[in-house]
Amino acid sequence: MSTSFDDGCxxxxxxxxxxxxxxxxxxxxxLSSSSAVFKPMLHREFSFTLQNDIYLRYLSFSxxxxxxKSLVDKTPVKIDIGAVYxxxxxxxxxxxIGSFQAVERELVFDIDITDYDDVRYCCSGTSVCEKCFxxxxxxxxxISDILSVDFGFExxxxxxxxxxxxxxxxxxxxxVKMNTPCRSALAEYMSVVxxxxxxxxxxxxxxxxxxxxxxRTAVKKVEPHFIQYAIGQDLWDVSGRPFEDFLRLLPDDxxxxxxxxxxxxxxxxxxxxxxAVKSVLSKFESKTVYSLDSEVLLHYCYPRLxxxxxxxxxxxxxxxxxVHPKTGNICIPIDxxxxxxxxxxxxxxxxxxCCELDSFEKSDDVSQTKPSNFKEYKLTSLKQSVExxxxxxxxxxxxxxxxxxxxxxQNSIKMTEFLDTLSAPSWYTAVGLKMQLLWDWxxxxxxxxxxxxxxxxxxxxxxxxxxxxPLLLLTAMDLTRKPSCLYKYKIQSxxxxxxxxxxxxxWKLLRLNVINMHVLYPLFILPCxxxxxxxxxxxxxxxxxxxxxxxxxxxLGIYEVLFFYFHRTLHYGPLFQWIHSVHHExxxxxxxxxxxxxxxxxxxxxxxxxxLCALCTGAHIVTIVxxxxxxxxxxxxxHCGYAFPGIGSNEFHDFHHIRYDQCLSxxxxxxxxxxxxxxxxxxxxxxxxxxNKIL
Numbered sequence: 001m002s003t004s005f006d007d008g009c010x011x012x013x014x015x016x017x018x019x020x021x022x023x024x025x026x027x028x029x030x031l032s033s034s035s036a037v038f039k040p041m042l043h044r045e046f047s048f049t050l051q052n053d054i055y056l057r058y059l060s061f062s063x064x065x066x067x068x069k070s071l072v073d074k075t076p077v078k079i080d081i082g083a084v085y086x087x088x089x090x091x092x093x094x095x096x097i098g099s100f101q102a103v104e105r106e107l108v109f110d111i112d113i114t115d116y117d118d119v120r121y122c123c124s125g126t127s128v129c130e131k132c133f134x135x136x137x138x139x140x141x142x143i144s145d146i147l148s149v150d151f152g153f154e155x156x157x158x159x160x161x162x163x164x165x166x167x168x169x170x171x172x173x174x175x176v177k178m179n180t181p182c183r184s185a186l187a188e189y190m191s192v193v194x195x196x197x198x199x200x201x202x203x204x205x206x207x208x209x210x211x212x213x214x215x216r217t218a219v220k221k222v223e224p225h226f227i228q229y230a231i232g233q234d235l236w237d238v239s240g241r242p243f244e245d246f247l248r249l250l251p252d253d254x255x256x257x258x259x260x261x262x263x264x265x266x267x268x269x270x271x272x273x274x275x276a277v278k279s280v281l282s283k284f285e286s287k288t289v290y291s292l293d294s295e296v297l298l299h300y301c302y303p304r305l306x307x308x309x310x311x312x313x314x315x316x317x318x319x320x321x322x323v324h325p326k327t328g329n330i331c332i333p334i335d336x337x338x339x340x341x342x343x344x345x346x347x348x349x350x351x352x353x354c355c356e357l358d359s360f361e362k363s364d365d366v367s368q369t370k371p372s373n374f375k376e377y378k379l380t381s382l383k384q385s386v387e388x389x390x391x392x393x394x395x396x397x398x399x400x401x402x403x404x405x406x407x408x409x410q411n412s413i414k415m416t417e418f419l420d421t422l423s424a425p426s427w428y429t430a431v432g433l434k435m436q437l438l439w440d441w442x443x444x445x446x447x448x449x450x451x452x453x454x455x456x457x458x459x460x461x462x463x464x465x466x467x468x469x470p471l472l473l474l475t476a477m478d479l480t481r482k483p484s485c486l487y488k489y490k491i492q493s494x495x496x497x498x499x500x501x502x503x504x505x506x507w508k509l510l511r512l513n514v515i516n517m518h519v520l521y522p523l524f525i526l527p528c529x530x531x532x533x534x535x536x537x538x539x540x541x542x543x544x545x546x547x548x549x550x551x552x553x554x555x556l557g558i559y560e561v562l563f564f565y566f567h568r569t570l571h572y573g574p575l576f577q578w579i580h581s582v583h584h585e586x587x588x589x590x591x592x593x594x595x596x597x598x599x600x601x602x603x604x605x606x607x608x609x610x611x612l613c614a615l616c617t618g619a620h621i622v623t624i625v626x627x628x629x630x631x632x633x634x635x636x637x638x639h640c641g642y643a644f645p646g647i648g649s650n651e652f653h654d655f656h657h658i659r660y661d662q663c664l665s666x667x668x669x670x671x672x673x674x675x676x677x678x679x680x681x682x683x684x685x686x687x688x689x690x691x692n693k694i695l
Contacts, residue, residue, distance in 0.1 A: 010051070010077065010323075010325065010328070010350075011051060011075050013328075013350045013351060013354050014075040014076075014077065014323060014350070015072055015075050016354050016357070017323065017350050017353065017354065018068065018071035018072050018075065019068070019072050020357065020376045021353055021357075021376060021377045021380065021382060022068070022071065022321060023321060023377065023386050023389070023390075024064040024065075024067050024068040024071070025064040026386070026389060026390060026393060027064070027067070027319070027320070027321065028041055028061075028063060028064040028067060029064075029393055029397070030171070030389070030392075030393045030396070031044055031081070033171065033393065033396045033397050034106070034155075034171045034172065034173045034175075034176040034396065035084055035104055035176065037084050037103065037104060037444050037445070037449075039062070040084050040104075041060070041061055041062060041063060041067075042060055042061070042062050042088050043060065043084045043085050043086070043087065043088055043089070043449070044060060044061075044081070044082070044083075044084050044085075044089075045057070045058055045059070045060065045081075045082030045083060045084075045085060045089040045314075045316070046059040046060065046061065046067075046079065046080065046081060046082065046089075046319075047059060047079075047080040047082065047316055048070075048074055048076035048078070048079060048080075049076055049077055049078035049079075049080070049325075050074060050075070050076055050077065051075075051077055056074070056076075057316075058089035058090055058092060059089065059090065060088045060089045060090050076322075077323065077325035078318065078322060078323075078324075078325060079318070079319040079322040080316035080317060080318055080319060081316060081317055081318075081319045082102075082105070082314060082315070082316045083102035083103070083104060083105035083313050083314050084102070084103055084104040084105065085100060085101065085102055085103065085449070086099060086100060086101050086103055086443070086444065086448075086449025086450075086451070086539075086540055087099065087100050087448070087449045087450070095450070096450075096451065096452045096529075096533045096538065097533045097534060098451065098533060098534075098536075098537070098538045098539065099449065099450055099451040099452060099533075099538050099539075100449075101449075101539045101540060102313040102314040103440075103444065103449070103540045103541075104176050104177060105176065105313050105314075105315075106169045106170055106171050106175065106176055107153075107156075107169075107170035107172075107175035107176070107178060107183065107186070107310070108167060108168060108169055108170070108309055108310060108315075108317050109143060109167065109168040109170075109305055109306075109309070109310055110165065110167050110305070110306040110309040110310070110317060111136065111139050111165055111166050111167075111168075111303055111304065111305060111306070112161075112164060112165040112306065113128050113132060113133070113135065113136065113164040113165055114126070114164060114165075115304040115306070116132070116135050116304060118197065118245075119135075119233075119245075119299070119300045120132040120135065120233060121233045121234065121240075121241065121242050122232065122233060126163060126164055126326075127164075128163065128164045128344065129344070130343070130344060131232035131233065132232070132233070133344060134225060134228060134229050134232065135229065135301060136165070136166050137225070137339045137340075137342075138221070138222060138225050138229075138301045138302075138303070139166070139302075139303035139304075140158050140166060140168075140334065140336050140339060141221055141336070141339065142218050142221050142222070142302065142303055143168060143190065143303055144156070144158075144168075144336045145217065145221065146190060146214065147168075147170060150189075150214065151186070153170050153172045153174075153175055154172060154395075154399065155170070155171045155172050155392070155395060155396045155399060156168055156169060156170040156171065156172070156175075157169055157171075157320075157333050157334075157336075157388075157389065157392045158333065158334040158336050159318075159320045159331050159332070159333050159334065160329070160331055160332055160333075160334055160342070160347060161318060161324070161331060162318070162322075162323070162324025162327055162329040162330070162331045163324050163326060163327050163329065166334065167317055167318065169320070171396050172399075179313075179541060180311060180312070180313055183310055183311045183313070184307075184310075184311040186310070187305060187307045187310040187311055188307075189214070190214075190303070190305060191305060191307065192214075192215065192218070192298055192302050193298065193299065193302050193303075193304050200248060200249065201249055201295070201299065202299055203295045203298045203299045203302070204295065205291040205294050205295050205298075206291065207291060211291065211294070215294065215298070218298060218302060219294045219297055219298065222297045222298065222301045222302065223297055225301060226274060226297055226300065226301055227270075227271055227274050229300065229301060230270075230273070230274060230300075231270050231271075236264050236267075236270060236273045238261055238264055238265055243264070246296075247260065247261070249295070249296060249299060250281075250292065251284075251292075253284070256280070256281075256284050259280045259284075260277055260280050260281070263276040263277050263279070263280050264276070264277060278293045281293045281296070318331060319331070320332075320333060320389065321385075321386075321389075323350050327349070328349040328350045328351055329347045329348070329349055330347065330348050330349065330350065330353070330382065330385070332347060332348065332382070332385035333385055333388050333389050333392070335388055346381075348380065348381040348382055348385075352380075352381065353380045353381065353382055356379060356380040356381065357376060357379060357380060360379045435542060436541070436542050439540070439542050439622070440540065442454070443540045444540060449540065451538025451539065451540075451621060452529060452532060452533060452538060454538070454621060455532055455536070455538060455621045455624065455625075456525075456526070456529075458621065458622075458625045459525075459610060459624065459625055459628055460522070462625050462628055462629050462632075463517075463521070463628055463629075463632055464517070466628075466629050466632040466633050466636075467517060467594075467595075467632050467635075467636065470591065470633065470636045470637075470640075471513075471591045471592065471594065471636055474590070474591035474636070474640045474642070475499070475506075475590070475591055475592060477642075478497035478499055478500055478590050478591075478641075479497070479499065479500055479506075481500075486642070486644070487642075489642045489643050489644050489645070490641055490642055491641055491642065491643050491651055491654050497590050497641065498586050498590060499590055499592065505586075506592070509586075509590075509592035509593065509596050510592065512596055512597075513592060513594075513595055513596060515599075516595050516596075516597070516599065516602045516606075517595060520599055520602055520603055520607075521602075521606065521607050524603050524607045525607045525610070525611075528607075528611055531611050531614055531615060532610075532611075532614050532624075535614040535615050535618055536614035536618065536619060536620070536621070536624060537618060537619060537620040537621070538621060539620070542620065542622060543619075543620045543622070543623060548620070548622070548623055548626075551617040551619045551620075551623045552623060552626060552627060552630070554616070554617055555612065555616065555617060555619070555623075555627050556627075556630070556666075556667075558612060558616055559612065559631075559666065560665055560666050560667055560669055560670060561670060562612070563605070563665060563666050564664050564665040564666075564670040564671070564674075566604065566605060567664045567665070568664050570601060571660055571661070571664070576660075578598075579598040579600055579601050580597075580598070580601060582596070582597055582598040582601070583596060583597040583598070583601065584657065584660065586657070589638075589639045589640065589641045589653075589654055589657050590639065590640070590641055591636050591639055591640045591641075593639045594635040594636050594638070594639040594640075595635060606631075606635075610624045610627065610628050634666070638652075638653040638654075638666075639653070641654065651680075651684075652668055652677075652680065653666075655679075655680045655683070659679055659680075661676065662676055662677060662678075662679050662680050663676065663677055663680050664676055
């Protein structure tokens with residue numbers, strides 16, 4: 001078998017490679033190590049590119065065996081890895097709208113040599129050689145230092161793309177859980193080279209005293225490699241295009257450019273040219289605000305990231321150990337601690353690997369040297385790459401949660417503090433992170449990412465608990481007048497609770513409460529799921545604290561206005577007689593009266609709160625549930641007949657059960673506008689006068 005790559009027989013080679021060499025078990029172990037999602041492989045998106053450019057997306061696999069079977073059957077020429085979703089990707093079409101969302105993905109960086117085409121002269125387009133691949137080594141070194149020193153990440157690995165680029169996969173749990181704003185901020189932090197093809201000078205720096213520590217560190221790392229790069233690209237050939245482009249980077253100063261040209265021409269050794277040029281630039285810098293030498297170094301050699309790959313959570317990236325269909329190269333991992341050992345010519349091709357397997361099969365002592373559980377990659381040049389990846393995965397799985405690592409700077413800040421500043425004030429960010437972790441467990445593990453089921457389950461659980469627990473406790477206090485330390489706060493103290501001596505009324509109130517809460521409420525709210533699907537936020541990310549509070553306040557304001565007009569309408573003659581009079585059968589309130597109302601009034605008044613919350617504010621699941629909790633507790637509090645200290649007075653609504661034309665709103669704001677709280681205020685004023693006289 002020939003070791004040269006022939007794409008005509010790629011399909012047969014791929015079948016052998018996936019069946020005998022591809023480390024599927026190790027591959028799946030890696031992708032499952034940092035995830036907080038239950039069955040992460042099942043929720044992970046894969047895409048296959050088959051021959052003839054057939055593209056299959058939203059694939060998912062339960063385990064390594066399932067993955068290998070699909071690889072052998074389909075023989076994809078390219079494998080891409082996507083995010084972990086709330087639902088298995090292949091079930092996305094069955095999911096309610098808005099519930100299929102990306103929740104996790106490794107922090108990834110993609111660097112392509114074609115982004116350096118304006119500063120490489122040995123190759124162009126998809127071609128690459130060792131002279132220009134030095135730019136990739138510099139990028140790996142700089143970004144690795146930023147990830148480990150500035151952000152404290154420990155578990156990241158670089159992978160050769162198979163032809164002209166490199167990818168970095170950061171698998172620390174804190175990186176995997178990063179949201180889009182954090183990823184975007186991190187990518188922006190690393191971005192120094194800015195501007196498209198039409199921009200000549202892509203790096204602009206302040207004076208050295210004002211430079212960020214990242215810039216100073218990057219310059220120190222680039223400079224030793226720049227001399228090798230400049231020699232390889234013929235940068236100092238004064239008659240060539242590379243040198244002309246170099247001069248164009250400098251300020252439009254004839255004296256400066258002549259001095260640089262003279263320094264290059266008079267240097268006898270190529271390795272001494274850059275120090276001579278740097279000396280000329282330094283003299284010019286002393287008269288200006290430029291940092292020319294640093295700008296030159298970073299313009300040519302600083303990493304040029306594909307920011308979209310890093311920031312977009314649902315972006316797919318080529319998987320390690322897949323095969324590049326044009327070159328046949330294996331996308332092997334690169335040891336960033338020993339970059340000089342990586343050579344393009346040594347990258348194994350699929351043809352070479354299969355040839356090595358074939359050579360072993362033809363040897364005479366196969367049966368003696370090959371145990372039944374033998375890993376066949378050990379017979380090939382893929383061995384070192386798989387062992388490197390194995391060490392990476394082993395370290396990842398054995399790692400403990402990281403403590404925040406400080407940035408190496410005089411004004412160092414912790415990584416967590418850096419992330420906190422992106423979206424929220426620091427005083428509640430720590431609590432918010434813990435709440436998000438709790439919500440991840442509830443949403444992803446308990447409800448498997450199904451937002452609609454999560455909403456309805458939490459809504460009914462909170463509704464029933466916040467209604468029946470206080471209602472039964474308050475009812476017991478009405479019946480027994482105990483404990484006396486609480487019973488003394490009864491508002492209409494001159495009247496006994498209506499249910500105290502009337503058991504028939506007690507059972508009547510209980511019966512209608514059960515019908516309203518356990519029959520009518522579900523019958524009305526369950527068919528309304530399209531409102532929640534289309535208007536509510538059923539996703540896995542909690543709203544920020546100020547958004548949460550803002551939505552609740554807005555909803556309570558809307559409900560205050562609507563409740564006033566709805567309540568006032570129900571006090572209109574026939575409507576009061578036929579409908580609302582049921583609620584007012586009991587003039588001395590008790591907790592059981594909270595939702596004791598005509599079915600029509602109950603349906604129009606109570607279950608509409610969560611629907612209005614979703615419709616008017618597009619609120620998150622937790623906000624809708626919080627509004628229902630406030631509404632239910634508020635109803636019990638308003639009708640309980642007690643004014644307990646420290647939790648707000650409910651005499652306002654209690655007075656409404658004495659005077660039907662007064663105190664029609666929830667909080668009294670709309671009543672102030674219409675003057676329907678006038679009699680109540682006069683009564684309160686008289687009480688204060690009487691109390692003052694007694695004193």
